[in-house]
Amino acid sequence: xxxxxxxxxxxxxxxxxxxxxxxxxxxxxxxxxxxxxxxxxxxxxxxxxxxxxxxxxxxxxxxxxxxxxxxxxxxxxxxxxxxxxxxxxxxxxxxxxxxxxxxxxxxxxxxxxxxxxxxxxxxxxxxxxxxxxxxxxxxxxxxxxxxxxxxxxxxxxxxxxxxxxxxxxxxxxxxxxxxxxxxxxxxxxxxxxxxxxxxxxxxxxxxxxxxxxxxxxxxxxxxxxxxxxxxxxxxxxxxxxxxxxxxxxxxxxxxxxxxxxxxxxxxxxxxxxxxxxxxxxxxxxxxxxxxxxxxxxxxxxxxxxxxxxxxxxxxxxxxxxxxxxxxx
Ligand code: AMP
Ligand code: MG
Numbered sequence: 001x002x003x004x005x006x007x008x009x010x011x012x013x014x015x016x017x018x019x020x021x022x023x024x025x026x027x028x029x030x031x032x033x034x035x036x037x038x039x040x041x042x043x044x045x046x047x048x049x050x051x052x053x054x055x056x057x058x059x060x061x062x063x064x065x066x067x068x069x070x071x072x073x074x075x076x077x078x079x080x081x082x083x084x085x086x087x088x089x090x091x092x093x094x095x096x097x098x099x100x101x102x103x104x105x106x107x108x109x110x111x112x113x114x115x116x117x118x119x120x121x122x123x124x125x126x127x128x129x130x131x132x133x134x135x136x137x138x139x140x141x142x143x144x145x146x147x148x149x150x151x152x153x154x155x156x157x158x159x160x161x162x163x164x165x166x167x168x169x170x171x172x173x174x175x176x177x178x179x180x181x182x183x184x185x186x187x188x189x190x191x192x193x194x195x196x197x198x199x200x201x202x203x204x205x206x207x208x209x210x211x212x213x214x215x216x217x218x219x220x221x222x223x224x225x226x227x228x229x230x231x232x233x234x235x236x237x238x239x240x241x242x243x244x245x246x247x248x249x250x251x252x253x254x255x256x257x258x259x260x261x262x263x264x265x266x267x268x269x270x271x272x273x274x275x276x277x278x279x280x281x282x283x284x285x286x287x288x289x290x291x292x293x294x295x296x297x298x299x300x301x302x303x304x305x306x307x308x309x310x311x312x313x314x315x316x317x318x319x320x321x322x323x324x325x326x327x328x
Contacts, residue, residue: 057092062100065299066306071228071285077272082232084289086299093298100301101141107305110313111176112146117221117311118173121180121304124190125229126267127257128239129290131182134229137297138180138304148173151182164188164206165213172217185210186226189274194266207277214283224283225307227300228271231290233264 065086111117121138123131135149150171159167165185173179189210193203214224231239240257243249260267279285288299 057088057096061086061088062096062298062302063306066286066303069286069288069299069303071275071279071287073276073279075272075275075279075285075287077228077230077268077275077287080230080287080289082230082235082289082291085292085295086289088295088298090292090294093294097137097294097298097301098141100298100305101138104138104301104305104308105141105143107308107311107313108142108146108178110315111178111308111311112143113176113315114313115176115316117223117313118175119178119304119307119311120173120217120222120224121178122184122186122224122226123180123182123229124184124186124227124271125231125290126236126264127260128236128243129229129231130293130296131229133293134227134296134300135180135182137293138301142178146176147178147180149180149182152184152187165209169213172222175221185213186274186278190267190270191260193270194260194263207274210278211280211283214278214280218282223307223311225303226279226283226285227303228275228285228287229290229296230287233261235291236261 068086111119123134125131139147139149148171152167155167168181168185171179171181189203189206192198193200217224240253240261243253275285275287286299286303288303289295
């Protein structure tokens with residue numbers, strides 16, 4: 001209705017005004033004074049924090065969630081609260097997120113320079129779980145030259161004429177790079193299972209194939225880190241409604257999203273079994289609380305930082321004795 005729509009536009013206007021005020025311009029371009037949009041954003045967050053000086057959020061408090069989110073082989077999704085906030089203060093978390101992303105960017109530079117290892121982030125979740133927003137939040141601050149984002153939609157006819165990993169393997173990150181998958185090979189044990197696109201005798205053996213595949217990647221120097229964005233059914237309703245009501249988000253909505261929503265419990269069961277069957281030391285799953293975007297963004301950034309620190313990339317040794325060279 002026009003009223004809802006008006007309210008929603010007003011809400012977006014307010015959000016944009018606040019974002020401008022808080023973060024400054026969001027462009028990543030390097031300006032003539034040598035600063036980047038990201039630095040401006042950081043400065044903006046620091047300015048905001050001057051109004052909320054009371055709540056520092058330590059690295060240890062941030063890192064603690066990595067363990068808490070990591071899934072093991074008997075994970076119960078029902079035991080993970082989508083509204084979890086880990087005791088974080090919202091303002092502190094919003095201030096810290098770009099700083100953690102900054103650490104990620106620093107590690108990314110080394111990963112790139114070293115050119116030995118790579119990182120694959122897999123993002124899964126139902127519609128409106130926040131896959132796109134998570135990617136924006138992590139990307140905002142990374143060097144785009146070292147990151148590739150790939151979204152996987154319904155397979156083409158040619159893709160269907162191959163094994164289910166054929167279209168995936170090609171997009172795994174080369175040495176030095178980070179790849180982000182917006183959906184992935186997991187769709188082949190999620191939507192394919194729930195919608196009964198192929199019989200169980202076909203999809204069930206895929207868990208083992210996936211474990212083998214990710215072990216192959218890991219052995220070749222690719223750290224595989226998988227995120228399930230855990231939103232509540234009520235929050236999905238709210239976000240889908242927002243999509244329908246906002247002129248600039250309506251394009252994302254497809255009627256099929258409601259069919260998937262009607263199969264909520266089947267999807268949850270499919271996610272849970274997929275995570276249980278494929279969470280390994282080489283390629284762990286993380287269950288990320290998804291209802292609060294600021295919790296989600298910081299938890300994901302912290303987890304990525306944790307895994308890059310495990311890789312521990314180093315700048316290569318320079319050619320000998322270049323310290324004394326003076327460029328004429
Ligand atoms: P979106 O991520 O909203 O752009 O939608 C992509 C759509 O592609 C979703 O509805 C997925 O369920 C669907 N999709 C992705 N991978 C597969 C797959 N392997 N088989 C069938 N459908 C898929
Ligand atoms: Mg969609």
